[in-house]
Amino acid sequence: MLxxxxxxxxxxxxxxxGIAVPILTFTPLGARVLQSFSxxxxxxxxxxxxxxxxxxxxxxxxxxxxxxDTGHVLDDVxxxxxxxxxxxxxxxxxxxxxxxxxxxxxxxxxxxAFDEVQKHSGSTANLVVGDQIRLKxxxxxxxxxxxxxxxxxxxxxxxxxxxxxxxxMNNYAHKLHLTQTHYINPDGLTYMTPQGRPDTNQYMSAAxxxxxxxxxxxxxxxxxxVELQHYVLGATTVHHTYIWDSIDTLLSIYPxxxxxxTGHTEEAGYCLVFSATNAGHHLIGVVLNENxxxxxxxxxxxxxxxxxxxxxxxxxxxxx
Numbered sequence: 001m002l003x004x005x006x007x008x009x010x011x012x013x014x015x016x017x018g019i020a021v022p023i024l025t026f027t028p029l030g031a032r033v034l035q036s037f038s039x040x041x042x043x044x045x046x047x048x049x050x051x052x053x054x055x056x057x058x059x060x061x062x063x064x065x066x067x068x069d070t071g072h073v074l075d076d077v078x079x080x081x082x083x084x085x086x087x088x089x090x091x092x093x094x095x096x097x098x099x100x101x102x103x104x105x106x107x108x109x110x111x112x113a114f115d116e117v118q119k120h121s122g123s124t125a126n127l128v129v130g131d132q133i134r135l136k137x138x139x140x141x142x143x144x145x146x147x148x149x150x151x152x153x154x155x156x157x158x159x160x161x162x163x164x165x166x167x168x169m170n171n172y173a174h175k176l177h178l179t180q181t182h183y184i185n186p187d188g189l190t191y192m193t194p195q196g197r198p199d200t201n202q203y204m205s206a207a208x209x210x211x212x213x214x215x216x217x218x219x220x221x222x223x224x225x226v227e228l229q230h231y232v233l234g235a236t237t238v239h240h241t242y243i244w245d246s247i248d249t250l251l252s253i254y255p256x257x258x259x260x261x262t263g264h265t266e267e268a269g270y271c272l273v274f275s276a277t278n279a280g281h282h283l284i285g286v287v288l289n290e291n292x293x294x295x296x297x298x299x300x301x302x303x304x305x306x307x308x309x310x311x312x313x314x315x316x317x318x319x320x
Contacts, residue, residue, distance in 0.1 A: 127141065141244050144229075230243075276308075
């Protein structure tokens with residue numbers, strides 16, 4: 001009798017297990033039950049570039065180095081200071097155009113584009129008044145040879161006038177929370193006040209420039225343009241031939257360099273916004289008010305080498 005009872009109990013137990021296993025394995029209810037007994041393990045955070053020691057000294061008045069992958073700041077020298085930023089202004093001009101305009105639009109080059117270069121001794125894409133050029137092609141003339149004439153032609157096409165385009169620039173800066181930024185033109189040239197002094201209302205901080213560039217580099221077309229060293233626009237019945245070479249020397253001397261933009265005026269000194277990748281990491285940096293053309297590239301290389309050689313460590317926990 002005892003054996004028979006035991007056999008019945010074992011049989012019922014086996015049947016219960018046979019029913020329970022499929023339920024736990026193949027139904028949502030079972031999955032929730034199993035999960036309650038097997039909580040998901042806490043994921044181990046990926047190591048990140050971590051500052052150890054003192055960043056290398058640079059000659060720039062302001063410098064900023066950003067880990068573009070994580071948003072962590074690796075170096076900050078006067079990064080919040082408002083400074084003139086010369087043609088690095090064109091990063092905003094290009095980004096707004098790419099994100100808001102019809103890039104297939106045909107743009108007629110007007111006299112004001114030519115005059116901008118002549119009046120302010122600006123850099124030029126050598127645009128010819130009357131030429132009709134696709135808006136997308138003008139972006140190469142804007143970013144590679146840093147054409148101030150291209151900036152004016154683009155502003156006219158996108159907003160109707162440079163003044164209206166500048167309003168869009170300042171609104172966009174506000175949208176991106178760039179609190180140390182203000183524009184008075186789309187090219188970064190120094191304008192003079194009626195009193196004959198440089199207008200100080202065109203400024204940006206190194207930090208704002210780095211964060212703006214991080215946003216811009218996420219746009220594939222922008223990233224493709226600023227990494228290019230040479231662009232040829234062949235002649236057609238409506239425009240001349242244009243050959244544009246990048247004046248960003250870092251692209252040719254630093255392995256992994258991916259842009260971005262030079263700038264120079266007497267007031268701003270020599271400026272550079274730079275970007276590079278190495279071993280799966282992406283860094284973006286800014287140097288403002290350097291004392292020579294070459295020094296900005298030397299300092300950019302120094303900062304990049306230091307940044308890429310930082311140790312990879314787990315990020316700090318919120319409580320640490």
